[in-house]
Amino acid sequence: MTSCRSKSDVQIANEAGILIVGNSNEPKGLDPHLVSGVLESNIIRAIFEGLCVEDPAKDGSSLPGVARSWKSNAEFTEWIFNLNPEARWSDGVPVTAHDFTFSFQRLLSPDPNWPAKYSEMLHFIKNAQAYNKGEIKDFGEVGVKALDDFTLKVNLRGPIPFLPEITKHYTWYPVPKHVVLKHGEMNTAFASPWTRPGNIVSNGPFKLKEWKTNHRIEVVKNPEYWDAETVSLNGIRFLPISNYYTETRMFGDDQLHVTYSIPSEFIPYAKEKYPDQIRQEPYVGIRFLRSNIRRAPFDNPKIRRAFALAIDQKAICEKILQGGQKPAYSITPPFGEYKPPKVIAFDPERARELLKEAGFETSAAFPDISILTTDSDTGRREAEALQAMWKEHLNINVRIMQREWTTYLQKQYDADFDLAAGGWIGDYLDPTTFLEMWIKDGGNNSTGWDSPRYEELLRKAENTADVPTRMGILAEAENILLEDTPVMPIYWYTTNYLLRSEVKNWHPLLLNNHPYKFVRLENN
Amino acid sequence: MLKIILSRIAQTLVVVFFLVTFTFFAIRAIPGNPFADAKATSPEEQAALEAYYGLDRPKIVQYFNYWKNIVTKGDFGDSLSMKGRKVSTLISEAFPVSLKLGFLSLLMGIGLGIPLGTIAALYHNKLPDYLAMIVAMAGICVVAFVLGPIFQVNIARPLQFLNVAGWSRSSDIILPAITLCFGVAAYLARLTRGGMLDVLSQDYIRSARAKGVKPFNVITKHALQPALMPAVTYLGPAFAAIITGSFVVENIFLVPGMGQHFVLGVTSKDYNLVLGLVLFYGILMGIANLISDLALIFMDPKLRKG
Numbered sequence: 002m003t004s005c006r007s008k009s010d011v012q013i014a015n016e017a018g019i020l021i022v023g024n025s026n027e028p029k030g031l032d033p034h035l036v037s038g039v040l041e042s043n044i045i046r047a048i049f050e051g052l053c054v055e056d057p058a059k060d061g062s063s064l065p066g067v068a069r070s071w072k073s074n075a076e077f078t079e080w081i082f083n084l085n086p087e088a089r090w091s092d093g094v095p096v097t098a099h100d101f102t103f104s105f106q107r108l109l110s111p112d113p114n115w116p117a118k119y120s121e122m123l124h125f126i127k128n129a130q131a132y133n134k135g136e137i138k139d140f141g142e143v144g145v146k147a148l149d150d151f152t153l154k155v156n157l158r159g160p161i162p163f164l165p166e167i168t169k170h171y172t173w174y175p176v177p178k179h180v181v182l183k184h185g186e187m188n189t190a191f192a193s194p195w196t197r198p199g200n201i202v203s204n205g206p207f208k209l210k211e212w213k214t215n216h217r218i219e220v221v222k223n224p225e226y227w228d229a230e231t232v233s234l235n236g237i238r239f240l241p242i243s244n245y246y247t248e249t250r251m252f253g254d255d256q257l258h259v260t261y262s263i264p265s266e267f268i269p270y271a272k273e274k275y276p277d278q279i280r281q282e283p284y285v286g287i288r289f290l291r292s293n294i295r296r297a298p299f300d301n302p303k304i305r306r307a308f309a310l311a312i313d314q315k316a317i318c319e320k321i322l323q324g325g326q327k328p329a330y331s332i333t334p335p336f337g338e339y340k341p342p343k344v345i346a347f348d349p350e351r352a353r354e355l356l357k358e359a360g361f362e363t364s365a366a367f368p369d370i371s372i373l374t375t376d377s378d379t380g381r382r383e384a385e386a387l388q389a390m391w392k393e394h395l396n397i398n399v400r401i402m403q404r405e406w407t408t409y410l411q412k413q414y415d416a417d418f419d420l421a422a423g424g425w426i427g428d429y430l431d432p433t434t435f436l437e438m439w440i441k442d443g444g445n446n447s448t449g450w451d452s453p454r455y456e457e458l459l460r461k462a463e464n465t466a467d468v469p470t471r472m473g474i475l476a477e478a479e480n481i482l483l484e485d486t487p488v489m490p491i492y493w494y495t496t497n498y499l500l501r502s503e504v505k506n507w508h509p510l511l512l513n514n515h516p517y518k519f520v521r522l523e524n525n
Numbered sequence: 526m527l528k529i530i531l532s533r534i535a536q537t538l539v540v541v542f543f544l545v546t547f548t549f550f551a552i553r554a555i556p557g558n559p560f561a562d563a564k565a566t567s568p569e570e571q572a573a574l575e576a577y578y579g580l581d582r583p584k585i586v587q588y589f590n591y592w593k594n595i596v597t598k599g600d601f602g603d604s605l606s607m608k609g610r611k612v613s614t615l616i617s618e619a620f621p622v623s624l625k626l627g628f629l630s631l632l633m634g635i636g637l638g639i640p641l642g643t644i645a646a647l648y649h650n651k652l653p654d655y656l657a658m659i660v661a662m663a664g665i666c667v668v669a670f671v672l673g674p675i676f677q678v679n680i681a682r683p684l685q686f687l688n689v690a691g692w693s694r695s696s697d698i699i700l701p702a703i704t705l706c707f708g709v710a711a712y713l714a715r716l717t718r719g720g721m722l723d724v725l726s727q728d729y730i731r732s733a734r735a736k737g738v739k740p741f742n743v744i745t746k747h748a749l750q751p752a753l754m755p756a757v758t759y760l761g762p763a764f765a766a767i768i769t770g771s772f773v774v775e776n777i778f779l780v781p782g783m784g785q786h787f788v789l790g791v792t793s794k795d796y797n798l799v800l801g802l803v804l805f806y807g808i809l810m811g812i813a814n815l816i817s818d819l820a821l822i823f824m825d826p827k828l829r830k831g
Binding site for chain 2 (some may be wrong): 007008010027029030032035037039104113114115116117118119190191192193194196197213214215216217240241242243244246247251253254256397405406407408411414443444445447
């Protein structure tokens with residue numbers, strides 16, 4: 002049988018220095034200004050680079066990227082980034098401060114035909130929001146300036162001590178002015194072919210080599226990259242494996258170095274079969290229920306609180322998910338210097354009292370309500386567990402309404418739901434990434450809830466430079482949100498994935514954004 | 526003959542026209558928003574996207590523009606979900622994959638189904654008949670999402686040279702093709718058995734046997750051709766269906782074919798992609814039916830008159 006034996010995909014890739022990554026799905030695009038998903042960001046982070054880059058082993062620490070060094074004034078409102086003159090686009094053209102100003106101007110464009118997904122990530126910059134909304138016409142008034150080719154000055158709307166952390170997000174990455182303008186106007190959106198293979202020019206450790214729809218995306222080492230000698234991999238292959246069962250089986254058949262996920266039913270099996278390869282790490286993300294406070298019965302905070310307290314979070318984590326998720330007592334998970342207030346915890350006794358106080362002695366009179374969720378298996382099982390808990394602890398029947406993805410989203414935007422399961426993943430390591438979304442008419446709020454006091458505290462935090470004081474103000478704001486309970490926290494996410502042991506320099510990171518430039522493959 | 530072909534082409538065009546028209550309005554009537562995203566789409570962004578794709582105009586105007594772009598520019602529009610990519614590009618990338626996989630599994634299905642059906646008919650109501658029909662029923666009942674993982678775990682994992690899933694090695698076609706072929710084989714076996722039983726009871730077969738023609742020749746020379754008529758009728762549409770891909774098989778085996786475009790196009794409300802696929806599928810179905818009609822005419826002289 003030896004003649005039949007051939008090398009596995011991983012063996013071949015190890016010899017070629019290529020990392021094979023399960024990446025869940027076909028990306029919607031690769032223009033950093035027009036996407037918003039995690040799987041797109043995984044590819045964009047490989048081929049582009051921002052001012053600072055992730056530390057491969059430490060959360061909240063930033064290493065030089067395009068910026069060789071940076072400093073701020075004492076108030077953290079003005080930052081100077083000194084760019085590395087060696088930084089080059091993959092076509093050899095130097096990356097300059099003008100590429101950054103061009104990028105910021107492009108993302109913030111007020112053009113009504115410019116469908117940027119994520120421009121609010123730049124609203125930290127002075128006047129950026131006003132320019133974005135068309136209130137000021139002159140981009141020169143926005144707080145970003147190229148002092149010379151390699152010096153970028155950024156003025157912020159308030160003190161932001163964690164700005165380097167934010168610059169690691171892909172919305173802050175430069176796009177190549179000379180290439181974008183070659184293939185279209187600054188704000189030619191999807192019609193511009195500048196991100197297609199053959200056209201795209203990028204400044205990261207890797208560059209795009211091949212992009213086959215629903216098949217694979219392959220990036221190769223970028224010889225023009227300023228720090229190419231640090232880059233150990235010769236390339237990365239991203240596979241759009243939407244079926245996680247297949248993905249786990251492919252891992253077992255030596256076809257992948259790292260998976261995107263593990264289906265929860267496979268976790269006990271994976272623990273036994275791959276004890277050294279399974280990774281279960283904290284991840285800054287929260288699973289919650291939005292309640293629609295515009296209509297009865299969830300217009301009553303006591304009822305919202307009662308429903309939240311009747312959720313046996315621990316049972317959901319341990320019995321259904323099995324992935325090391327933690328019961329969430331607040332929306333923002335605890336990380337860094339932030340200590341979120343402990344408000345929500347399973348307490349069926351108190352939940353029944355609250356229900357009684359709200360005037361529902363018996364459940365007979367309780368209105369007909371439903372929980373909206375997606376058509377996924379996990380969505381269904383979670384909803385069934387919640388349904389059983391509310392029945393057991395509150396004696397209330399809740400219908401499950403499963404809708405496929407786009408309809409599920411649309412129903413929330415249209416405020417046509419009672420309770421809706423959902424989640425949020427932090428974009429950067431600061432509580433505001435979880436708290437800003439609950440402001441009045443926030444696009445992702447959907448609950449109809451708002452509180453002037455809450456927003457006042459957020460604005461106060463925005464103007465507070467001292468970190469402990471600022472965190473205290475944010476915790477106070479979060480307390481208001483939790484006490485009023487428009488959102489019922491369920492659990493904090495973990496990442497569950499499989500990683501082969503020859504992959505080195507891949508450490509647990511809260512944002513799960515592993516900087517590929519430091520990753521090595523060690524052949525044994 | 527020419528008259529038949531021309532009338533069939535005309536029929537196909539009419540069918541495709543109504544199919545596209547119906548789909549055009551039906552897909553726009555189902556709930557959901559093609560631009561909905563986990564990160565909220567602001568009203569401005571929604572408006573920008575609708576304007577960009579011309580979805581802000583009245584439906585009837587959109588409808589005429591759709592045909593106008595096809596007829597004057599050969600343009601099937603842009604995908605709404607995979608932005609920046611043309612529907613025609615997506616189809617032309619995925620179709621060769623599905624064609625290759627579908628064609629192989631159809632051949633395997635024919636190779637398996639027709640002998641199975643013939644054997645079943647020859648041993649009518651005896652053990653081989655029952656066995657063959659059990660296999661055929663199983664082929665219809667055991668769906669791909671059960672069969673696929675079974676093959677992955679029990680065949681691909683132990684065998685070094687077979688991958689669990691993927692589309693980069695030449696051997697990657699084997700498991701999805703086997704998974705797909707069972708359904709076809711099962712139908713063909715049942716249709717062939719029925720046709721064969723019918724033919725075997727005809728007088729001319731009895732005459733052939735009485736004349737002393739060898740049993741093997743009775744089957745292959747006299748019985749098989751007319752017995753295959755129902756199977757051939759089925760093969761036309763089956764061919765069109767199988768070469769346009771299967772969502773389940775592609776999803777399990779990571780095949781970059783057309784099947785996933787069909788399903789994901791609908792769930793993501795990618796109007797242009799769905800319409801392009803329906804149009805393409807309609808035309809393919811017309812061609813496949815025409816070919817199977819021509820084959821039947823070739824096989825049965827009685828049909829040549831009509």
